[in-house]
Amino acid sequence: MKIGFIGAGKMATALVNGIVSSKLVPSNDVFVTDINADATAKLKQELNVSVADSAENMLSKVDIVITAVGPKVAPQILSGIKDELFKDKTVVSIAAGLQLDTLAAALPAKTPIVRIMPNINAVVGEAAIALCTNDYVEDSVKADVKKIFESVGTVYELPESQFSIFTAISGSSPAYAYLFIDSIARGAVKNGMNKDLATKIAAEAVLGSAKMIKETGEEPWTLINNVSSPGGTTVAGLVELEDNAFISTVIKGIDATINKDKELSGK
Ligand SMILES: NC(=O)C1=CN([C@@H]2O[C@H](COP(=O)(O)OP(=O)(O)OC[C@H]3O[C@@H](n4cnc5c(N)ncnc54)[C@H](OP(=O)(O)O)[C@@H]3O)[C@@H](O)[C@H]2O)C=CC1
Numbered sequence: 001m002k003i004g005f006i007g008a009g010k011m012a013t014a015l016v017n018g019i020v021s022s023k024l025v026p027s028n029d030v031f032v033t034d035i036n037a038d039a040t041a042k043l044k045q046e047l048n049v050s051v052a053d054s055a056e057n058m059l060s061k062v063d064i065v066i067t068a069v070g071p072k073v074a075p076q077i078l079s080g081i082k083d084e085l086f087k088d089k090t091v092v093s094i095a096a097g098l099q100l101d102t103l104a105a106a107l108p109a110k111t112p113i114v115r116i117m118p119n120i121n122a123v124v125g126e127a128a129i130a131l132c133t134n135d136y137v138e139d140s141v142k143a144d145v146k147k148i149f150e151s152v153g154t155v156y157e158l159p160e161s162q163f164s165i166f167t168a169i170s171g172s173s174p175a176y177a178y179l180f181i182d183s184i185a186r187g188a189v190k191n192g193m194n195k196d197l198a199t200k201i202a203a204e205a206v207l208g209s210a211k212m213i214k215e216t217g218e219e220p221w222t223l224i225n226n227v228s229s230p231g232g233t234t235v236a237g238l239v240e241l242e243d244n245a246f247i248s249t250v251i252k253g254i255d256a257t258i259n260k261d262k263e264l265s266g267k
């Protein structure tokens with residue numbers, strides 16, 4: 001299975017890193033192309049992937065082409081490539097907001113298309129990833145695409161109607177989680193702890209907390225109650241956070257993310 005990436009930016013780099021380090025395919029069976037030659041040169045140097053000088057030239061060399069450019073650019077690039085080059089290819093898009101029917105309109109009729117929403121934690125093999133397809137993706141091809149993304153995380157097959165929500169709670173949410181960890185660490189710095197040490201400790205505490213939710217299957221509020229000793233430190237902090245509308249602020253952030261994803265779809 002040969003895999004090509006159009007766009008070698010941050011998300012493509014995260015995916016290529018994950019795919020190569022999982023040894024799913026030999027590194028030179030991963031192809032990259034980008035208008036920015038420095039981006040592809042860096043990936044070649046670091047991961048020994050193959051570089052193509054254009055999307056069109058890459059297409060003849062790969063089975064699966066993953067567009068890792070912005071939602072406005074992807075249809076423009078695809079519609080500029082000769083129809084015959086898409087024969088026996090599957091097109092995968094990871095762009096926020098970009099819907100299957102918009103992609104289909106930019107491609108030859110009946111092209112198999114997979115829509116994916118990954119997240120940047122693919123770098124460490126911990127992405128939560130959504131997948132949906134159009135009607136022309138055969139089961140064996142879907143299984144191959146799933147295998148690619150399972151090499152960097154967990155894949156959830158979801159109806160396309162849930163993608164905006166998924167983008168908020170998985171595609172974008174790592175940024176919000178990093179912000180939360182950084183804010184905890186800054187609180188430690190304010191009170192006199194070294195930032196590097198505080199960040200490491202905050203990250204470990206959040207990682208352990210995520211593991212608790214995943215592995216115990218407990219409702220978060222049960223776990224919150226277990227941390228909150230009567231008259232103790234935790235409840236004092238919770239009161240202050242809620243006084244500043246922590247929960248509704250986070251929900252508004254998720255709403256804004258969902259709305260932006262819908263806006264990007266242009267529908
Ligand atoms: N970053 C993330 O965490 C996630 C991103 N995504 C999706 O991934 C896609 C890429 O995002 P991200 O990696 O953050 O963005 P980046 O800007 O880092 O990467 C996009 C890359 O594509 C290049 N590019 C632009 N136009 C062309 C073109 N015509 N031909 C070839 N390459 C081109 C850009 O070059 P230049 O910089 O020179 O313009 C850049 O290197 C988006 O659609 C986004 O929605 C999805 C989930 C998570």
Ligand SMILES: O=C(O)[C@@H]1CCC=N1
Pocket residue numbers: 096167171172
């Ligand atoms: O910010 C963005 O638009 C992309 C999609 C999800 C994460 N990054």
